[in-house]
Amino acid sequence: MKLSLLMLLSSVFLSACASSSLTRYKPILANNEKFQEVGFEESELDVDVCISKVDAHYDNYKADRTKKAAVRGGIKGAGFGAIVGLATGGGDEFVKTTAGGAAIGAGAATYDEQTRSHLYQDKNIKSDIAACLASKGYEINGWR
Numbered sequence: 001m002k003l004s005l006l007m008l009l010s011s012v013f014l015s016a017c018a019s020s021s022l023t024r025y026k027p028i029l030a031n032n033e034k035f036q037e038v039g040f041e042e043s044e045l046d047v048d049v050c051i052s053k054v055d056a057h058y059d060n061y062k063a064d065r066t067k068k069a070a071v072r073g074g075i076k077g078a079g080f081g082a083i084v085g086l087a088t089g090g091g092d093e094f095v096k097t098t099a100g101g102a103a104i105g106a107g108a109a110t111y112d113e114q115t116r117s118h119l120y121q122d123k124n125i126k127s128d129i130a131a132c133l134a135s136k137g138y139e140i141n142g143w144r
Contacts, residue, residue, distance in 0.1 A: 025126055026051070027133060027140040034137035043138065050132035054125055070106040077105020 027047060029035050035043050081101020085094030130140050 025122075025129070025143045027129060027138075028142045028144055029133070030139035030141045032137075032139045034139075046136055046138065047129075047133065050129050050136075053132060054128045057128070058125060073108055074102045074106035077108070078102035080105070 029043055029047070038046070078098050078101050081097040081099065081104075082094065084101065085097035088097070126143065133140060
């Protein structure tokens with residue numbers, strides 16, 4: 001029982017850690033006509049709006065992928081736990097190992113999805129922020 005509770009808490013902790021903001025970048029705007037027209041303060045507000053939009057999009061995308069990965073991992077873990085439970089005599093052990101396997105599988109799949117998601121989203125996040133700002137008339141010189 002203690003082991004299953006520990007695994008469940010670990011899974012919840014990993015999910016919570018992974019729900020932070022995705023955007024770690026802020027664009028450096030070019031001093032073009034749009035920037036000169038609106039000034040620094042308004043341009044910074046436009047940047048923040050674009051970053052918020054992109055964050056919301058990727059947070060939803062990431063949450064959906066993580067949820068699906070956790071379910072798949074939980075099913076795989078429960079199957080493995082059930083096999084171990086049957087091999088060790090069934091009964092109470094079967095229930096414990098199935099629940100423990102499900103918790104471990106869900107937690108591991110959630111962690112894996114969260115760590116991999118940053119590897120392929122960074123370039124897309126920058127591109128989406130740049131597209132949002134370009135639609136407002138800004139040009140980007142770089143990132144900080």
